[in-house]
Amino acid sequence: MKTIITITLIAFAVVFSNCKATKNTNSKVTQTETSQANTKVPEQLYELPYDSASMTDAQKKQFVSDFEKGIIIYNTVCANCHNKLVNGVQIVPDFSLPQLMDYEMRIQYPSHENKLTETNLTALEFDQVVHYLRYKKKSGVHF
Amino acid sequence: MKNKILLFIFIAFVISIAFSFAPSESENAYFINYKNKLNSFEKLEAELIAQINETDLSSISKVEQIKSKILAVRTQFKGLDFWFRYLDPLAHKKINGPLPVEWETEVFEKYEKPYKREGAGYTLALQYLEDENLDKNTLLSLVTQSLQATKAYQADSITDELKKHHHFYLCNRLYLLNLATIYTTGFDCPEKDNIVPELLAMMKDVNEIYESFNQSFPNYNLNTNYLNLYNQAIQFVASQPKDYSMFDHYNFIRNFINPLFAINQQLIINYRVFSKSFVDYSLNKKATSIFSKELYNGQNSKGIFLRVNDEKVLAEIDKLGKLLFYDPILSGNNERSCVSCHKPTQFFTDTVSTTSLQYNFNGFLERNTPTLLNATYNHLIMLDGKHINLQNQTKGVITSAKEMGANEAEVLQKVLSCNEYKTAFTELLKQTPTEKEITIEHLVSAITFYYSKFSKYNSPFDDAMNLQTNASENVQQGFNTFMGKAECATCHFAPQFNGVKPPYVGSEFEVIGVPKDLKFTSISEDNGRYKINPATETLNAFRTGTIRNAANTKPYMHNGVFNTME
Numbered sequence: 001m002k003t004i005i006t007i008t009l010i011a012f013a014v015v016f017s018n019c020k021a022t023k024n025t026n027s028k029v030t031q032t033e034t035s036q037a038n039t040k041v042p043e044q045l046y047e048l049p050y051d052s053a054s055m056t057d058a059q060k061k062q063f064v065s066d067f068e069k070g071i072i073i074y075n076t077v078c079a080n081c082h083n084k085l086v087n088g089v090q091i092v093p094d095f096s097l098p099q100l101m102d103y104e105m106r107i108q109y110p111s112h113e114n115k116l117t118e119t120n121l122t123a124l125e126f127d128q129v130v131h132y133l134r135y136k137k138k139s140g141v142h143f
Numbered sequence: 144m145k146n147k148i149l150l151f152i153f154i155a156f157v158i159s160i161a162f163s164f165a166p167s168e169s170e171n172a173y174f175i176n177y178k179n180k181l182n183s184f185e186k187l188e189a190e191l192i193a194q195i196n197e198t199d200l201s202s203i204s205k206v207e208q209i210k211s212k213i214l215a216v217r218t219q220f221k222g223l224d225f226w227f228r229y230l231d232p233l234a235h236k237k238i239n240g241p242l243p244v245e246w247e248t249e250v251f252e253k254y255e256k257p258y259k260r261e262g263a264g265y266t267l268a269l270q271y272l273e274d275e276n277l278d279k280n281t282l283l284s285l286v287t288q289s290l291q292a293t294k295a296y297q298a299d300s301i302t303d304e305l306k307k308h309h310h311f312y313l314c315n316r317l318y319l320l321n322l323a324t325i326y327t328t329g330f331d332c333p334e335k336d337n338i339v340p341e342l343l344a345m346m347k348d349v350n351e352i353y354e355s356f357n358q359s360f361p362n363y364n365l366n367t368n369y370l371n372l373y374n375q376a377i378q379f380v381a382s383q384p385k386d387y388s389m390f391d392h393y394n395f396i397r398n399f400i401n402p403l404f405a406i407n408q409q410l411i412i413n414y415r416v417f418s419k420s421f422v423d424y425s426l427n428k429k430a431t432s433i434f435s436k437e438l439y440n441g442q443n444s445k446g447i448f449l450r451v452n453d454e455k456v457l458a459e460i461d462k463l464g465k466l467l468f469y470d471p472i473l474s475g476n477n478e479r480s481c482v483s484c485h486k487p488t489q490f491f492t493d494t495v496s497t498t499s500l501q502y503n504f505n506g507f508l509e510r511n512t513p514t515l516l517n518a519t520y521n522h523l524i525m526l527d528g529k530h531i532n533l534q535n536q537t538k539g540v541i542t543s544a545k546e547m548g549a550n551e552a553e554v555l556q557k558v559l560s561c562n563e564y565k566t567a568f569t570e571l572l573k574q575t576p577t578e579k580e581i582t583i584e585h586l587v588s589a590i591t592f593y594y595s596k597f598s599k600y601n602s603p604f605d606d607a608m609n610l611q612t613n614a615s616e617n618v619q620q621g622f623n624t625f626m627g628k629a630e631c632a633t634c635h636f637a638p639q640f641n642g643v644k645p646p647y648v649g650s651e652f653e654v655i656g657v658p659k660d661l662k663f664t665s666i667s668e669d670n671g672r673y674k675i676n677p678a679t680e681t682l683n684a685f686r687t688g689t690i691r692n693a694a695n696t697k698p699y700m701h702n703g704v705f706n707t708m709e
């Protein structure tokens with residue numbers, strides 16, 4: 001019995017140290033990525049959708065107005081928790097499309113409780129903030 | 144040799160892992176309880192299907208046999224209702240849904256279009272057995288769909304949840320809310336004689352669930368206070384007459400269910416229970432009573448000012464809202480205002496005219512002026528659910544040619560040409576950083592904030608339910624009749640006694656065939672919900688209104704056809 005336990009312990013130790021090793025390399029990668037992102041200076045804040053050529057002027061105006069409102073809502077409601085501080089600069093992270101799922105976001109994460117409720121964010125504002133996160137220029141920092 | 148050692152290490156590793164994870168019997172009690180109940184339910188369902196396959200339904204006695212088997216299946220189902228209703232509401236409706244076709248009209252309509260759902264299951268099968276020309280295949284289809292739906296509850300996504308404590312307290316919350324609203328009223332048990340016996344059996348089944356849960360989750364126990372009170376509730380039900388119309392709903396809810404709900408809410412907070420289910424979308428963790436105004440979130444009455452919490456600023460918004468509510472400049476001809484029809488002295492409705500005068504005073508509106516009190520506890524606004532929020536409704540009435548006959552730009556310009564409004568709203572602009580200038584949204588948000596505050600007051604009935612006073616014999620009896628014999632409560636649900644039932648994510652629409660006039664010769668021509676969502680089932684359907692303050696909000700029905708409640 002004793003031998004079994006020692007052997008398992010050894011096995012655990014090996015697995016565990018492996019984990020640590022991979023973790024270290026991971027964090028190195030992100031560091032270089034973020035410092036690159038930091039030096040990027042976006043000419044414009046947003047990227048138009050791929051079919052933007054077919055957008056009417058009114059649609060473009062709406063696009064920009066929603067985008068601008070989205071920024072403000074992001075800054076008032078989300079930034080405190082989601083912005084990353086990189087070399088003393090606040091960076092808005094990139095979310096992938098699947099992460100920006102619909103209103104399900106309101107309830108899927110414990111941290112969103114009380115923050116993303118309908119008493120704190122209307123349906124319209126919700127769409128605007130998702131619109132902003134979707135079309136903003138990538139910062140290269142992942143959430 | 145080397146291989147053998149590696150193999151040995153591997154086996155030892157697997158064994159030790161297996162030992163460290165294999166739960167002991169008591170840890171498993173809860174899970175086993177679930178699995179056993181689920182398996183025997185599935186077995187019963189399969190037996191029923193076999194029995195239907197064998198019979199030809201040619202005689203009354205053969206039909207009776209099937210009927211009693213269905214009843215047996217349904218009793219077994221009640222023992223699982225605690226879990227089923229919460230863990231997969233759609234599958235639950237396939238097993239025991241009350242209606243053949245339902246249109247989902249939920250809070251999520253703010254994001255999604257209504258969708259149609261065909262019903263199935265045992266309640267419908269029982270109803271179908273009453274049919275003259277029984278077709279075996281129709282019956283089979285109804286029950287086979289139930290069996291299919293039951294299989295959903297074997298899925299890993301559900302059984303994994305059972306391994307944590309979170310779902311338990313949320314299932315229990317829904318269960319308690321249903322005890323206060325539907326299990327005692329016959330809402331999902333049309334055979335009245337079965338209501339009280341089924342209730343008692345169900346409560347005992349749930350007690351078993353509690354015991355097994357406490358065994359398996361020693362760190363997240365239901366406390367003894369709760370269990371003692373729950374057992375008293377069982378004794379109370381056991382001591383009630385079997386006749387459902389004699390059931391004492393008032394004391395059942397007031398002395399047992401609501402206090403149990405309060406303890407469960409406390410435990411939800413203490414044990415940091417977290418929900419990932421849309422079932423809990425509108426419910427508020429902080430509410431300590433079913434009869435609290437905070438129980439669920441209906442409408443955002445603050446509108447564009449929703450994140451303002453400073454009392455001083457809110458008082459300013461309220462003041463402006465009141466001014467606008469009374470101000471005729473919101474109308475095209477400067478002659479109508481909100482108060483023309485929603486009279487604050489008459490509970491924000493018009494108790495004198497059947498339906499109000501149109502904009503230009505020529506002719507009358509189609510629908511009766513509804514009270515604005517408690518409007519904020521609906522997910523969809525207007526009797527046909529046309530608007531998803533109160534602010535859109537306000538804009539709708541300002542711009543309606545028959546009502547206030549104005550347009551948004553013109554109203555905004557008129558309001559801002561008045562200095563007092565202009566300074567006040569300019570000051571408030573700071574509170575809405577997304578807006579560069581004052582818009583119609585600011586105006587309508589002030590209005591909805593103003594009138595919604597009148598919905599916040601507790602009635603003497605709420606005070607009684609919250610154990611602050613006791614209601615008179617008369618009130619208690621009235622409430623019991625409402626919940627029982629009169630069958631009002633199968634459509635008007637506590638706490639608002641409107642069409643919003645637990646878990647309070649949807650508003651119900653009902654077709655009741657309101658007469659056009661007091662001659663009762665034809666029904667009203669108003670299509671109701673059909674105007675918004677055209678379908679056979681929505682024709683002439685109207686959102687179920689609240690009966691709170693009903694004594695003061697005559698006339699009644701969408702067209703105001705009745706002037707008294709009798």
